[in-house]
Amino acid sequence: MATEGGPQRLLSAAAERGSLRVQLGVRECVRCGRPSPLLNCHHRLVPDEPATCGGRTVQKQQRRSSRWRRRGEYQSLPLPQMLESVREGLGLDRLPKKVKCVKGLISAACTPEPLEKGVLRARHGLPVFRDGTIRFDMSDVPVTHFRPCEIGTSWKRLKELGYPHDIDGEPLTSDGQLLELYPQDMIPSRNSTEHLIAICAFIDDLLTRFYGLDPFYSVETESDLVGQLAIGLAPHTSGGVLCRIIGFTNASAGYAHTLFHAAKRRNCDGDEDSIMLLLDGLLNFSRDILPANRGGRMDAPLVLTTRLNPTELDKEALNVDCAWFYDRRFFEATLTQPHPEELEDSMDYADRRIGSIGAVRGYGFTHGLDALDAGPKNSAYKILETMVDKMNAQLELGARLRSVVASLVVEGHFFPDMRGNLIAFTRQKVRCGRCGYSYRRLPLAGKCIRRRRGGRKAGLWGRSSGQDLCGGNLIMTVSEGAVRKYVKVAQHVMDTYDTSEYTQQKYLWLAETLDGLFANERIKVYTLDDFV
Structure with missing residues (x-):
């Protein structure tokens, strides 16, 4: 919607301005033959009636040089009429007040998502990822065994899900028996239930109101989510793994088998991954709306692993110890x-079981637990408020483990962020606080020079008397505070812990660079000592 939606990018604000001119892909309706950039033709059959053609559109061939990354062209859309048709088609009394959109499409074909999906998501108060899916993030925690009473699912329900016996081979008859977790079963955090229930309601709304089908989930409570299929996905990857929800935990984490976490290309606990409902991924994920720039296909389920195969996992994941006890030879050695x-x-680990059922079943343990979530309910990184507290906790733990050096923490975490933020500050754009338009270079006028809506012509070109210009104040998109946020923390770490002389000199160079950039030589700050 470009800048027509205001700072919050609201669809309602853009509709108040009338027709919308944005860059969209060139498509043509196969039913009426008229051009329409949407997946379904938006043209009305009768001008005064909300019913639209609704025909399927196909991408129109364009003669363009190969250097063009995106194939969009500026087109005008009657947004108020389109929203009225959407409301009528979905059978809603009124549209949600806050339907947020993007300023511009960055996919190769510049194909927009159907407006109906955005409206229904806003109706249920749900966010959306750039690939069209809705996700919930949790910290990974590996687990191989559980009790029904620990996950809030009755033994009768688990028996229906394929858990007929406990680890001793006894029939499942109580909530206190110990069961071995299937590799593709998952126990997400109970904090996700409200979010997942809202997603189920959105999917059912989408099926009935947009696709004209029967609802699929009909979920109302937490227990209704048990047995539903989901997709696990790790950041910076492009492959999702199918999983099944069998219960929930009070911890702010996602409990799953070691093989499941490894299938997501994760090799240790504590990483942050996400899950999405399977039907959400099948209905709403689309390659056509992924960004065309570098890295645009990351964090997207381009492929889906439906059956976990241990032979396809990383070697490190197969070094998991599966023994029930250690023999005397081990302790003597x-x-x-x-x-x-x-x-x-003499050791029993997963790699030695490849080729047999033991690769995925029959995992053992040497020490049991009273409760699955008996430890911390939340990660210390989420509980600690300031960066100083987080860094002190990390270095204190490192001092106990003798595995973390303060210099490595400062150079590996703080310095790259400080340099990156400094570069971002010097290359930043400026944005108008009134209309939201962004400038790559600061206008000589020192204020927004974009023409107002309703002027002679909206845009930045042509002569003007200045009365029809926006004139809004220009603000930076990267602030000084964002660049300096790690300066005091890095200084605190070097003053408190033993750091190398090289690290200290490197910090002083960065600090002097920042002071030279932000210091105003025309302004001198005086203190009371200057007048004594």
């Missing part, structure tokens, strides 16, 4: 501290 490979033949 620890006295001489041999190389682990010397005891490889």
